[in-house]
Amino acid sequence: MLTFGLILASFLLAHWLLFLVIPALVFIVFGSKSLYTYCTMGLALLMYNALAVRFNHLEIVSPEWLEVLTFSISVSFAVIVLSVQQRMLRYESGLRQEWQTRASHDPLTGLPNRIVLMSLLQHEVERLHRANGSFSIAMLDIDHFKRINDTYGHAAGDAVLIEFSKRIDKMTRSADVVGRLGGEEFLLLLPETDAASAHHVLDNLRARVADDPFEVSGNQVQVTFSTGIAQCSRASSAKSLLEEADQHLYYAKQSGRNRVSVTSRVACES
Numbered sequence: 001m002l003t004f005g006l007i008l009a010s011f012l013l014a015h016w017l018l019f020l021v022i023p024a025l026v027f028i029v030f031g032s033k034s035l036y037t038y039c040t041m042g043l044a045l046l047m048y049n050a051l052a053v054r055f056n057h058l059e060i061v062s063p064e065w066l067e068v069l070t071f072s073i074s075v076s077f078a079v080i081v082l083s084v085q086q087r088m089l090r091y092e093s094g095l096r097q098e099w100q101t102r103a104s105h106d107p108l109t110g111l112p113n114r115i116v117l118m119s120l121l122q123h124e125v126e127r128l129h130r131a132n133g134s135f136s137i138a139m140l141d142i143d144h145f146k147r148i149n150d151t152y153g154h155a156a157g158d159a160v161l162i163e164f165s166k167r168i169d170k171m172t173r174s175a176d177v178v179g180r181l182g183g184e185e186f187l188l189l190l191p192e193t194d195a196a197s198a199h200h201v202l203d204n205l206r207a208r209v210a211d212d213p214f215e216v217s218g219n220q221v222q223v224t225f226s227t228g229i230a231q232c233s234r235a236s237s238a239k240s241l242l243e244e245a246d247q248h249l250y251y252a253k254q255s256g257r258n259r260v261s262v263t264s265r266v267a268c269e270s
């Protein structure tokens with residue numbers, strides 16, 4: 001009996017180490033994320049003790065197997081609970097990520113939405129105020145988009161918006177950010193780019209989009225867009241920059257569409 005008591009005591013000591021000291025270390029290293037692990041291992045230890053006493057009392061297994069049985073049951077319990085918790089954590093983080101993406105991206109095109117664009121724009125304007133450099137924005141608007149909707153239907157219009165977004169995103173540099181402001185209007189942020197370079201980039205995009213017809217409901221349709229460009233200066237704010245780009249977009253539309261209008265008030269003919 002004394003030998004059994006000593007064996008049990010040494011096992012308990014070993015298990016205390018296993019169930020409490022190791023999780024405690026994990027808890028200290030990883031902080032509150034491991035609290036659940038710590039509690040689970042503590043519960044497993046309680047379970048282990050309860051089972052050991054119960055099985056010993058019932059004498060359904062020999063003392064040699066008592067340890068193995070109680071230890072296996074307790075560890076299995078801990079493993080199951082911890083793996084369920086891991087699954088729940090993964091599910092929760094997946095959900096959180098999905099909601100973050102939904103809140104920051106346009107559901108139709110998958111591009112950054114207005115909220116993200118405004119925040120990035122503000123950030124770039126502040127950066128330019130602190131340091132030298134150049135930064136331009138371009139406001140893009142698909143020409144006569146209503147006609148596409150009216151002729152081919154709203155779903156075809158959606159498909160054009162998606163295809164248009166993909167093309168612009170693919171044709172721009174990785175440092176540039178393209179997002180959807182709403183409807184058929186998009187905003188392109190061009191860091192380290194002055195108005196002349198932005199003009200060149202946008203005119204190139206304009207030509208490539210116009211020269212490669214879109215497939216709309218089995219028809220080849222020419223899609224064009226107009227652009228207003230504004231270059232950020234030390235006097236600019238995000239609001240004034242947007243207003244200026246919008247003004248130039250208006251000029252581009254007024255002067256015939258499928259054009260780029262820049263800060264210098266020069267409209268580029270197609």
Ligand SMILES: Nc1nc2c(ncn2[C@@H]2O[C@H](COP(=O)(O)OP(=O)(O)OP(=O)(O)O)[C@@H](O)[C@H]2O)c(=O)[nH]1
Nearest residue numbers: 141142143144145146147149154155157158183184
């Ligand atoms: N399919 C589709 N249509 C949209 C969406 N958002 C806005 N629209 C439509 O886009 C059209 C925009 O029309 P307008 O503002 O007159 O502009 P436009 O026809 O492109 O004319 P201009 O900009 O002057 O060249 C409207 O008919 C809107 O209903 C969308 O998410 N999907």
